[in-house]
Amino acid sequence: MRADLEWGTVAELVQRAGARFGGREAVVGPRTRISYEQLAQRVRRAAAGVMAAGVRPGDRVGIWAPNAPDYVVAALGAVSAGAVLVPLNTRLKGGEAAELLRRTRASLLFVTANFLGVSYISALRAAGPLPDLRATVLLGETEAVPEGLLSWRGFLAAGADVPERSVLERVAAVRPEDPVDIMFTSGTTGLPKGAVTTHAQTLRAFGAWADLAGLREGDRYLVINPFTHTFGWKAGILASLMRGATILPQPVFDPESVLAKISTERVSVLPGAPTVYQSLLEHPSRAQHDLSSLRLAVTGAAVVPLELVHRVRDELGFATVLTAYGLTESCGMVTMCRRDDEPDTVARTSGRAIPGVEVRVRDADGKDQPPGMPGEVQVRGYTVMREYFEDPAGTAETFTDDGWLRTGDVGVLDADGNLRITDRLKDMYTVGGFNAYPAEIERVLARHPLVVDSAVVGVPDPRLGEVGRAFVVPRGTPSAAAEDELIAWCRREMANYKVPREVVFVPELPRNASGKVLKGDLRAR
Incomplete structure (x- = not known):
């Protein structure tokens, strides 16, 4: 059964995963281990807190924080209450983050106190007023909470007066066609644009990702990709919930700490950019860590040298190495290699279109290019975003007259339908x-x-x-x-x-x- 039909919404996915996987570990942090049953309960409590803050279905909820267990609970709590999640890149400056919060008129914000030596609270306050923001919740366990903010405990306590029945009614009221998130990217003008995607298309896309990757119950998934990006949020959190994998959030990529965590937590799944694997291979203490648990690697976003694919398999011990291609406007999913592909195909291409999605390559005159000839990559299918948030002109420009998404990337299809990205029209x-x-x-x-x-x-x-x-x-x-x-x-x-x-x-x-x-x-x- 298709994932969007099986669970319907992310809100239902969380609760049903709690019942299905019960005592299996769902999220593991430095000081916490949360079972699936506990995660479902905590998400209901977070949803109650969101409701107590006055957030209505369809309201936008921002989150500006690194990968951590509280991020998982807060994000899932927001969408379970019917809100639309607005993840903010942790590398943004205060003014950049504030501008996106203003544009989406976010009514609630989850934020970390400090990350990489930056005070997010100070940065936001320096960026000026956020008139639509009803409440700002400080994630994590902090003793001192700045004036005007809610602590994480205080936020959860405020939701204690919301009856469990009301929370479950809110969960049940979320519809598959409702937007689940607004993921910001940048268009050719350089102005960030918010791609709106729904619960149904997100679940279907990452159900397909989990199938093609071979993600399975019991996998231990070290999520290095930021939760604020499509890959970390959807291929990380949501795909794990579908399959009963354990989520191990990694806030910052540090080769030594990652090698240690692979060994101690028996990590089996480790997606990331090619530089992640290159750094692990070159680390001087690699041989001192037990990496035998590693099983699945998924990469992309850059050309992957054939030598690196072989080294990831032979020296790091991954049985499966896959490459993929996607963009924010298509749920991050367009093409993906298959597990039985040859190493050369994995290194040379980004695989074939996932089921239910079509890819074509067209020249400047709008004519289909034959295999081996470059042109603009265009996409059609269920993964394609509904729209750019409140930007009809930008949305119209992104689609062809016959309804295909213009990616702005230049690529070549081979005779087997494998896609190779060769350049970027948008110069990204x-x-x-x-x-x-x-x-x-x-x-x-x-x-x-x-x-x-x-x-x-x-x-x-x-x-x-x-x-x-x-x-x-x-x-x-x-x-x-x-x-x-x-x-x-x-x-x-x-x-x-x-x-x-x-x-x-x-x-x-x-x-x-x-x-x-x-x-x-x-x-x-």
Whole structure:
């Protein structure tokens, strides 16, 4: 039976997983071990807290925090109460996060106190008022709670007056066609756009992901991919709930701690960007850890060298290594390799379209390209988003006249239907698994008094896959320290993965006859 038909909604999935898997471990953190039965109960309590905060079905609830057990409970509690989850990337600056909360008119926010040395509370307060926000809940166990915020315990206590019957009625009232989340990405303008997806399409997509990957009951899944991204939230949390796998949240990727956790927690499933596996392979203490439990690796977001696929299998011991391709506008799912594919297929392509989804490659004139010829990758099927949140113009631009999603990626299909991504029409590049959008970065650079014009491109990096290089037309003659000063300024103004690692000052940017910057020329430099 299809996952969307079997569970209907994420709210029902949580409760039925609690009954089905009972005492099996659902979520394991540094100081907590939560069974499936306990998780279902805690999610009901969190849903009661959401209801007590005055959140109505369809209201947006933001969450800005790293991977942790409380994140799982809070996110599932919000959608179980009929709210639409708005995950915020942990690398965003306060102003960036606040802007997304304002645009979605979020009525409730779950937030961590500090992460990677940054006070999220201070950052938000410095970003100005959030007029629609009714309550802000501080996740985790904290002794001192800033004025105006609710502690996690206080939030749960506030929901104690909501009858269990009312919570179950709210859970039952959520419909498969209701939106479950708004995942923000960036369009070609650089303005973040919120892709709206439903409970039904999310469940069906990641039921398919779990089937193709071979995720199974009893797997112990170390989730390195951020819960704030589609992969961590849906392929991590939701897929695990469908199969009865144990979720082990990992807030920050650190090779030493990951190797230790694989050994002590007997991790069997470890998806991640190629840089994750490369870092584990190169770590000097790898041989000191027992990695024999590893079974399933799923990667993507960058070209995977054939040698790396072999090393992940032979040296890390994964029986299955898969690659996949997706984008936020399609629930993160478009194509995926199959478990019996040859290593060369896994390394060379991102696999074939998942069941129920179609992929085509078209040239600039809208004609289908034959196998082996590049063109824009376009997608049609149940995974495709319903819309960009309150952006009908942006939504219309993203679809062809005959209803296909324009991905903006350039790819090639082979004779067997395997897709290979060769370039990006949108010039997006991937920094250690995070998507960076040049237009967004260029908009920030334009605010600096030194910058007259700029263009950002992705360039190869041995550790992160790609990093940004900014070509800047300066105002006047830049000083010897100008590059370092501009990069330092960028670190204060944008998430770290967006920050260009190099600045090249140029007298002018190369442009074509219509005035468009020739980024291919810049990459060639």
